Amino acid sequence: MRLIVHPGVRKSLIHPEIYGHFSEHLGRCIYGGVFVGKDSPIPNVNGMRTDVVNALKRIHLPALRWPGGCFADEYHWRDGVGPLSSRVKMINSHWGGVVEDNSFGTHEFFELCRQLGCEPYVNGNLGSGTVREMQDWVEYITSPDVSPMADLRRANGQDAPWALKYFGVGNENWGCGGNMTAAFYADNYRRYQTYVRNYGDNHIYKIACGAGTSIKNPGCDWTETLMREAGRMMNGLSLHYYTVPYDNWQHKGSATEFSRADYMDTVARAQFMDRLCEMHGAVMDRYDPEKRVGLIVDEWGTWYDVEPGTNPSFLYQQNTMRDAMVAALTLNIFNRHSDRVHMANLAQLANVLQSLVLTDGERMLLTPTYHVFDLFKAHQGATLLGSMSDTDELSSDGMRFPRVSHSASVNAEGRVHITLCNLSPDEAAPVSLRIDGQTMALEGAALLTGDMHAHNTFESPDAVRPRALEGVSVRAADGGTEISLTLPPVACASLTFA
Numbered sequence: 001m002r003l004i005v006h007p008g009v010r011k012s013l014i015h016p017e018i019y020g021h022f023s024e025h026l027g028r029c030i031y032g033g034v035f036v037g038k039d040s041p042i043p044n045v046n047g048m049r050t051d052v053v054n055a056l057k058r059i060h061l062p063a064l065r066w067p068g069g070c071f072a073d074e075y076h077w078r079d080g081v082g083p084l085s086s087r088v089k090m091i092n093s094h095w096g097g098v099v100e101d102n103s104f105g106t107h108e109f110f111e112l113c114r115q116l117g118c119e120p121y122v123n124g125n126l127g128s129g130t131v132r133e134m135q136d137w138v139e140y141i142t143s144p145d146v147s148p149m150a151d152l153r154r155a156n157g158q159d160a161p162w163a164l165k166y167f168g169v170g171n172e173n174w175g176c177g178g179n180m181t182a183a184f185y186a187d188n189y190r191r192y193q194t195y196v197r198n199y200g201d202n203h204i205y206k207i208a209c210g211a212g213t214s215i216k217n218p219g220c221d222w223t224e225t226l227m228r229e230a231g232r233m234m235n236g237l238s239l240h241y242y243t244v245p246y247d248n249w250q251h252k253g254s255a256t257e258f259s260r261a262d263y264m265d266t267v268a269r270a271q272f273m274d275r276l277c278e279m280h281g282a283v284m285d286r287y288d289p290e291k292r293v294g295l296i297v298d299e300w301g302t303w304y305d306v307e308p309g310t311n312p313s314f315l316y317q318q319n320t321m322r323d324a325m326v327a328a329l330t331l332n333i334f335n336r337h338s339d340r341v342h343m344a345n346l347a348q349l350a351n352v353l354q355s356l357v358l359t360d361g362e363r364m365l366l367t368p369t370y371h372v373f374d375l376f377k378a379h380q381g382a383t384l385l386g387s388m389s390d391t392d393e394l395s396s397d398g399m400r401f402p403r404v405s406h407s408a409s410v411n412a413e414g415r416v417h418i419t420l421c422n423l424s425p426d427e428a429a430p431v432s433l434r435i436d437g438q439t440m441a442l443e444g445a446a447l448l449t450g451d452m453h454a455h456n457t458f459e460s461p462d463a464v465r466p467r468a469l470e471g472v473s474v475r476a477a478d479g480g481t482e483i484s485l486t487l488p489p490v491a492c493a494s495l496t497f498a
């Protein structure tokens with residue numbers, strides 16, 4: 001495969017938030033995954049697991065969405081503030097009917113974001129909450145003034161307001177968030193967002209609920225209605241897409257035991273994210289040619305059957321090199337659509353769907369997907385570079401995807417970062433790469449590879465981990481840099497040049 005990168009062709013900013021994540025009150029994502037409480041024997045700071053926080057800091061996790069998901073439109077924030085002893089217990093009716101004791105609430109979420117050093121993204125309740133409840137929550141979080149909500153926050157131990165940039169006005173309001181039509185939601189969005197106010201010097205980036213999508217129904221009508229009716233009142237419009245093998249939601253298949261055909265189908269469906277960005281981007285362009293409104297892909301990732309013996313409502317699944325390939329392909333797609341995609345949030349942070357980390361009591365492991373985010377982190381905040389590749393395509397059931405996916409960026413210090421992903425399950429990919437018009441030296445090259453089924457377990461937590469990419473040859477030629485390397489099958493590599 002021949003790939004030419006043009007450092008002189010500078011495109012869009014790769015918003016760091018494209019590498020964002022999602023944490024819902026679902027199964028063991030919050031409880032046990034990140035939050036164990038101050039009295040836990042598991043090492044923690046103010047209740048947050050030290051091992052998980054340290055791991056997430058290493059990948060520079062930029063933004064975290066909370067509290068849902070479907071949970072968001074059933075969440076009443078006042079249940080989760082104040083002394084622990086007086087917090088209301090409720091049934092988490094959407095996710096398994098388990099007791100939610102609200103010990104993780106607004107204060108705990110902002111403490112988690114403080115420890116991670118990330119932007120909080122709070123998703124408000126439009127489906128079953130009132131306008132006033134949403135208004136009060138924003139006031140509680142952000143108001144520096146004398147006001148009933150700011151005073152309540154102070155009484156609950158937080159004197160200074162928190163900075164809150166991202167606020168979602170409902171989640172999946174076409175489904176679990178109220179079964180609304182696009183027109184009905186658009187009217188509701190217009191009403192609710194009016195009262196999502198800016199207090200002091202806090203400025204909120206308002207995110208409207210966007211389309212649920214599938215290959216059969218890409219959901220562009222919803223985007224059209226929202227952009228037409230409410231586009232000028234929003235900063236971002238969301239989009240959700242999950243990769244489910246064969247789109248068979250009844251039998252999604254095992255996360256670890258799958259065939260070559262299942263692998264090909266999964267990767268081919270993940271590639272559909274590219275079409276979604278194009279299609280929804282084209283609709284948005286008609287109403288917003290300046291690309292002011294961000295496409296916020298605030299739920300994406302693979303969704304399989306739960307691990308045998310686990311609660312079906314907890315959505316706990318393992319994570320293999322197949323997931324790593326989906327993550328690498330999708331992040332390259334987001335980078336290349338970063339003119340419109342301003343944030344994306346993998347579902348979910350821990351122990352739910354395509355997780356970064358899995359925990360078992362005091363044990364924690366990093367998934368292959370985690371390692372992909374590590375390899376890609378240098379793209380955060382860099383500028384997308386123009387590039388051209390002549391990769392051939394692979395296909396599954398008529399759905400095509402590139403054999404080798406890539407993206408390239410340059411950071412403020414002039415370092416060029418290139419991520420490559422060989423999606424072939426069984427063939428190595430020789431790559432001939434040129435950085436045009438600039439002579440550069442290789443500063444680092446890392447590789448994540450393994451059998452498509454390879455994954456980490458608590459017994460063998462480092463079975464899959466990045467290592468140095470060997471055998472990269474670099475030479476100056478015709479005023480540019482010529483590089484050659486070979487990617488093994490099922491592999492993701494990152495190269496940095498200075």
Ligand code: AHR
Nearest residue numbers: 068069070071171172347
């Ligand atoms: O991520 C799991 C669920 O998937 C979310 O709660 C919901 O928004 C989506 O349907």
